Amino acid sequence: MIFPHLFPRLASPLIVLAAILLAACSPAPAQACTPVSFDGAPYTVCTFDTAGADIRLFLNDPDGAPYGQFDRLADALESEGKTLAFAMNGGMYHDDRRAVGLYVEEGHQVAPLVRSAGPGNFGMLPNGVFWIDGPAAGIAETSAYDTRFPVTQPRFATQSGPMLVLDGALHPDFNEDGPSRKRRNGVGLSADGRQVYFAISDAPVNFHSFARLFRDQLGTPNALYLDGVVSRLYAPDLKRDESGLDMGPIVAVVESRAAAP
Template identity: 40%
Template sequence: MKELTDSKNETLKFAMNGGMFIKNNMPKGLYIENYQKLNEIDTLSGEGNFYLKPNGIFYITTSNDYKILTSENFRFNSEIKYATQSGPMLIVDGKVNSIFQKKSKNLNIRNGVGILKNGEVVFAMSKKEINFYDFAELFKNLGCQNALYLDGFVSRSYFPQEKWIQEDGDFGVMIGVTNKN
């Protein structure tokens, strides 16, 4: 990703994998890039974290508003600039997803995204293994009204300002923040 931003005369300030992927690093579920729908929404049932209900969609609009909705409530429109689907939702309307258990032994590295009441975005990644409930509580305690789990043990972050630089791994979707040089 850094090579791409360098070629556009931008500085990569932050990056994180932004959802699950399937064969050939194709995004799992809905994926929209530069207003182009490159992969369809997945509302099927199945096994794995992606299919834990509700799953959701993180997206950015033309006016740079950030949103997270459950997949059931999402409606495609021409104002959506970028979108990625993942699951499960961590926080829905200010409440921790009811399928999570407080003392769960389902521990893993996890990353996710949340939206604060003022519309700002929060990205988080655990440095140690954590269960879904405790990870969701982090977003709730920060004041997020909605939050979405992005991925697990393959999660990586690039945040040089905080001396957190992980440049290995395979990903289907990357989320980045850049500045023009």
């Protein structure tokens, strides 16, 4: 053991050396969004702590017009002293940008829950709901969500479909050799409910491969498809701000100006 008061000239260099070694060994700050390769296809996965991240849904601006673009939402948040830290498509929508299924924003139900089967991906039962309520978040099959929230609604919720993974099992209609390959985005939740994973494919993939990304790579027992073809990403970590046709619901992570890098 070295006593600094007995060997001051020796202690000082040792302290400096220890600090250098500690800095060298400390991991770099983790980025929220990172490129991931799975089953031969490129993806981007953005991971957030459900208790620490301010995850929200956005559809219309204060004047009632759809935000439509990430930049419009970012500008609106900036005027409130906030920063858009992440965003992607938050569910399917009609031509006028109204949500197809249940949509809840700030506790207000804008569109009702759709309980029946229907055409397209949305109606491929089982479908489900991604919801956020304070530090808690969940992904539930539609009937299970209906049972959990029979009257009151969480702070945010968006219904979409199909479920990619339900209680550890892939959607029964998915085929490993499915020919429909498109760009897709979705959301999954860790088994303990503490981590939410937003993923987007950076190349066309089928449903089976996309679902396996969540179950086999990310380890999520439940995952929900959000959108396809028009899917895009806002990820400042990766200098990505993708534009295109106006979209409907947007899922986002918001930071205060002081917390932003």
